[in-house]
Amino acid sequence: MAEKKVEGAKVKLDNLVQQITPMDVDFAQWYTDVVRKAELVGYTSVKGCMVMKPAGFAIWELIRNQLDERFKETGVQNVYLPMFIPESLLQKEKDHVEGFAPEVAWVTHGGLAPLPERLCVRPTSETLFCDFYKNDIHSYRDLPRVYNQWCSVVRWEKETRPFLRSREFLWQEGHTAHATAQEAEERTIQMLNLYADFLEEVLAIPVIRGRKTEREKFAGAMSTYTIEALMHDGKALQSGTSHNFGDGFARAFDIKFADKDNTLKYVYQTSWGMTTRLIGAIIMVHGDNEGLVLPPKAAPVQVCVIPIRQQNPGILDKAYEIRDRLQKVCRVKVDDTDKTPGWKFAEAEMRGYPLRVEIGPKDLEAGKCVLCRRDTREKTEVSLDELESRVTELLDRIQKQMLERARAHRDSHTYCAVNMEELETIFAEKAGFVKAMWCGDAACEEQIKEKLSVTSRCIPFQQEHIADTCVCCGKPAKTMVYWGKAY
C-alpha cells in the first residue's frame, strides 16, 4: 500500500519535473521556470520590477549577513543616504552623468506640487556620497572614510529578467575616501579580493579576477576591477566590481582635507558593489534539470527531513527529534505536510535543499536514516547515533565539491585563440571564456565586439603568455584578455 502511494507520487513527481524546461532545450526558459517553481520571485503590476518571495529573500539575507560580517572585519561602517539625487548634483561629474542619465527614473512632483528641481532615484550614489563627504571631511584625522550602504537602486532597463536585470534591485555600495592614491588603490583591490573569496567560499562560484578595459570601465572611474564567473550555458556574468576614482570626483565636488603638513589636498575615492544578481549566478552555475541546487552556506534550509509513512506511529516524532538535534548544527526543517513522500522529494529538489534526510519505519527500527545529497543524488545510510557529525561532514563536502565541479566546468569551457579565425570558430562552435592576446588598442577591442558580438570580460591579474601578437591586428601584444558573451 505504501509502495503504491510512492508510485502514485512518482507520477506527480514527473509532472512537477515536466514543468521545468530542460536546460539543453532552452536555457533561458529553464532559468525562468526555476525562479518561478522554486518560488524565489513573484510578480506585481509594476513592470520590470520583481517581488522577492521568502525563499528568494532568505538567500539574499544570508548573502548580506555574511558579506556584511566580512566588510566589518576590514573596518567598513554602514550608513544610509537619501534615495533621491538632485539633477544638478548628478551632473557634476561629466563622464558619470553621461553614463547614467539615460537610464534613471525622474521624480518631478512631491505631493500635489511640481518640484523646483527634478530628482532622480539613485542608480548608484557616488554623487551623493561626494556631496556628503564634502562637508564631512575636514582633516587627515577624518580619513579614511570607509562607508557602505545596503539599499535598492533603480535603472530604467528595457529588457528585464529576475535577478539578472530589473528596474529596481537590491545591492550594497561601498564608498571610501582616502588621503593617498596608494591607499585608495589598495582598498579597491582589497574589496575585489574580498568579493572573489566570498563567491568561492560561500557561493561555491570560482571567478576570474581582473581589470576592465577602458571601454568597459565604470562611468567616471580611473580603473574598474571585476570578478567574472562562467554560467552553466557558457555565458559570463560580471559578479562584482570595484572602482578606483583617483581624485576625479574629489576635484568635481571639491572634497579637500587639511593634511598633516597643513596644506589642503583632494581626497582619493573608491566604490564597490555587489547585487541580488548573485542569486542569478547561484542558479545558473549550480542548477540542474530538477531545479535549484544551493551551496550549503547560501541555503536558508540546509537539511530537509522527510518522513516516510508518516501516519505510522513514531515516525513523525522521530522526524521532529532529528530536526531538534540537527538544529544545533545546521538550518533544518521537517516537511510534515500531507503530500506524498515522492512529491516532497521532488519539491525538496526543486527548492535546492543541499541535503535530504529520509526516515521511514524500517529506518526507525534499525536506528538509521538515509541522507541524500541534492548535488549528486548520492544516498548514504547512517546510524542515528552519528547523525550530527555525518550531516556536518556532508554539508562541508557538498560545499567543497560544488566549487570543484563549477571550477572544472569553467576550466573545460575556457579556450585559447591566437588569431581572428580561431576566435571566430570558437565562438561559433562553443560557449565559454576565450583567452586571447591584445595589443591594447581600443580599435581592436571594438572590432572583435562588432564582428563576434562578444565583449572583453577583463584583463586578468593572472596573466598568461599565449602568443606574441594581438589576436586581432597581429601587432605586438601587451596583455591577455578574457572574452565572452555576457549576461
Added chain:
Amino acid sequence: MAEKKVEGAKVKLDNLVQQITPMDVDFAQWYTDVVRKAELVGYTSVKGCMVMKPAGFAIWELIRNQLDERFKETGVQNVYLPMFIPESLLQKEKDHVEGFAPEVAWVTHGGLAPLPERLCVRPTSETLFCDFYKNDIHSYRDLPRVYNQWCSVVRWEKETRPFLRSREFLWQEGHTAHATAQEAEERTIQMLNLYADFLEEVLAIPVIRGRKTEREKFAGAMSTYTIEALMHDGKALQSGTSHNFGDGFARAFDIKFADKDNTLKYVYQTSWGMTTRLIGAIIMVHGDNEGLVLPPKAAPVQVCVIPIRQQNPGILDKAYEIRDRLQKVCRVKVDDTDKTPGWKFAEAEMRGYPLRVEIGPKDLEAGKCVLCRRDTREKTEVSLDELESRVTELLDRIQKQMLERARAHRDSHTYCAVNMEELETIFAEKAGFVKAMWCGDAACEEQIKEKLSVTSRCIPFQQEHIADTCVCCGKPAKTMVYWGKAY
C-alpha cells in the same frame, strides 16, 4: 602634570558641553544639537532627507536585528516588493488613496521618455501587497501569509526633523493575510504587543497600548492599534502601529481563496510598522544635557575604555587587555586617540555609551579600574579580577533602571481631567498625558482638538473609571482616552 592636563581638558569639556543647548532652555534645539554632536545624522543637498551616519545607523541595525529575530519567532517571513506603485493601483482603495495621495512623490519619466502611467514612490505598501497576494493566494493552504519587509518609504512632508519626520525614512512593514477575521485580529494585537515589549525590554521605553479613535486611524483600516510613549518634554510620540483591515482591501483588490468547504472567500488582512523614529524616541526619553544616553541593548558601543596617562608604560596595553576580555561579554571599544582624558570623557558622554571604564597608573598598580555609569554618573571601583561579572551586572542594572526612571517620569507626567476646565488648565500649565472620559462622539474629539491643540493618543487597553461623564459634553462616558500634544 597629568592633573594639569585633565584640568586643561576640563576647559575643553565645558566648551564641548556648552555647545549643547540645555533641554530646559529649548528642547527642540537640544534635540538638534544632540543628533548633530553625537554624529547620528549628516546632511546633503537633498532637502528634507537626512544621512544616517555610522553612529546612527548602528543603532538602527541593533533595532532591526533584534526586532527581526522576534518577528521570525512568530512565523514572520521577509520579502521585498518594488518601491514603485502605479497610480491606478494606489487608487483602488478609496480611503487609502485619500490619505496618502497628497504626500507622495511621483515618478513621471523613465530614462529619456515619459512614462505611460506615473508611479509613486511607496509611502507604504498595502496596495502592492494586495496586488501581489491577489495572484499568490489561491487556497486555504496558502494561508496565513505573514510577510514583512525592511525598506525605505517616502512621504513628502513640509516640515522635517531628523528621525521624527523626514521625506524618506527607514522602516519595516508587515502585511499579512488570513482565512478568518478572528485570526487577523489576533495577529494585529500580537504584533502590537510584540512592539510594546520590544520598546520596554530593549529600548527601555514604557508605552501605553491602545486603539486609535476613528478620526486618528490609518487610511483604509477597520481599526488601528498604537503604542504611545511620553518624551522628556511631556509630548507624546506614536511609536508603532498595527492595523486590522478586515476584508476591506481584499474586496477592493479581489483577493479570494478557496476555503476547505470549497467556497471562495475574501481574505482578512493586517499591517504593522515601526520606523527610524524609534531613534528619536530613545534620544528624547533618555537623553540629558550632556548628550545621548543609550540603553545597553540598543547601544552599538556598550563600554568605552578610557586610558588615563596613556603615555605611561603598561597603561595602553592594560586598556587593550580589558577590551579583549570584555569583548566576550559586551560591545566594547578603547578610546586610544591622542585627546586628553577629560575630552574623551565628555565625548563618551555625548555619544551615550552606557558604561565607561577608566584605567590609570594607580588603578594599574592596585589591580583595579573605575566603572562610571552614563545614566547616573555613579562611579564604582572594581577589582580587575571581577571585571566581566561586574560589567555584565552593571549593564543589566542600567537597562532596568533606565526603564524604571522613564516609567516614573511618564507616570508623574500623566494627569486626569473630569471636565473641560480641568483639561484646559492642565494643558495650559503642564506637559504630559491627560486621561479623560469620552462619550465616543467624534464631535467632542474634534472640539477638544480645536480648542486645546491636542490629539487623542489612544483608547488604552487598560481602562480606568475616572468619571461617569464625557470630559467635553458631559453626556454618559463610554471609554477613557489618553490626550496629549504629539510629535
